[in-house]
Amino acid sequence: MATYEEIRSLAHKEPVIVDLPPVSSVYFTDYEIYSNVQSFEENLFDPDYLFESDVIIDSTERSPKYTNLECDFNPLTSELDSVIDWSSPDDHDQLRDSLQIQSQIKNLVVEKSSAEVVVLLAVDGLSFETIQQVSDYWPLETETLPVFADGATTTSEGFRRLFYGTSIESVHSMMATRKGYLSHQGYLQWSQNESTEPTSAFTSMNERNIVRGESFDTILKEIETEGSVTSKTYIQIVRDGLSRDTYPDVLDRNEAAKELIDDTVRLQKLLETITETAQIFLTAGHGLLWQEHIEDTWRIIDDSETHHPRYIETQHDTEHGLTKRTAQGNTVTGLAKPFLTRPLQDDEVAVSGGFSYHESIIPFVEVSK
Incomplete structure (x- = not known):
């Protein structure tokens, strides 16, 4: 079973075929990902097509022409925070x-x-x-x-x-x-x-x-x-x-x-x-x-308009969050991890809103x- 790092390493040498678990594509944004061999080979044999990055074929297909891998990588762990920019609408769309x-x-x-x-x-x-x-x-x-x-x-x-x-x-x-x-x-x-x-x-x-x-x-x-x-x-x-x-x-x-x-x-x-x-x-x-997930990494943004540590109840011009419209027509700006509006109190064991x-x-x- 190939790990995330092994897939990246092997794909750097030659195209690989692997059936990636859901969400895994966010870990390979610097790779060209194809859904089948045919679509990849259409570009491969096109003299006018220029590959700009390494290739992963995300498919259950198997082909002797390429490296075939099995994957046991679990993309849904806290590692997701290291590859997702939670303040980016594009990354939200990917999810x-x-x-x-x-x-x-x-x-x-x-x-x-x-x-x-x-x-x-x-x-x-x-x-x-x-x-x-x-x-x-x-x-x-x-x-x-x-x-x-x-x-x-x-x-x-x-x-x-x-x-x-x-x-x-x-x-x-x-x-x-x-x-x-x-x-x-x-x-x-x-x-x-x-x-x-x-x-x-x-x-x-x-x-x-x-x-x-x-x-x-x-x-x-x-x-x-x-x-x-x-x-x-x-x-x-x-x-x-x-x-x-x-x-x-x-x-x-x-x-x-x-x-x-x-x-x-x-x-x-x-x-x-x-x-x-x-x-x-x-x-x-x-x-x-939970506080333990953020206590060593949190960063405070200066905002005096809110008492919520993870969101601001207005449209807020910040690069550290994303503004969403509520059902009532109001706006709320949720902060991306690890940003807070203020330090967490001792009894704030768990928070949400961001x-x-x-x-x-x-x-x-x-x-x-």
């Missing part, structure tokens, strides 16, 4: 082209839904890396996809993209009109400041069908209530993530992630007792940048009975 994007998750949920009961479980803060680190803990069969949060990594904007995408039609509405899930339930578990509650996630639902639960146990008891789940039911759950408000004493995020998995498994087992088939889709509004591997790459996990 959009390479990964499932958050603003299309609602379409993915609708497309995949086929069970009698479908649950979309959305966590406020959860990174793809965290779920990957505890992937062996799942006792159920799961499929996990990396997702690019294609916008500001704040709670409000993340949930807006997740539940509404780029339109005003919610995933709940699509499930009803396109898949026939006419029965619906909404649950909110929120221990953070009430003013930060993501109530907009439920605006398309009947208020009578929305329950606020102090704990996940409360939500499970509500779902277990006789007659609450009928045929073709869509359930939407929004809950706290791994922020300091939820886990103030838990610095080991893997243990917190295991607790989320335990709750998801309990939900699946409950659904097995009340319906023939069930699907759970677990995802996040945004990821989290752009980085940990904030912007989130999981989408499908759990099926």
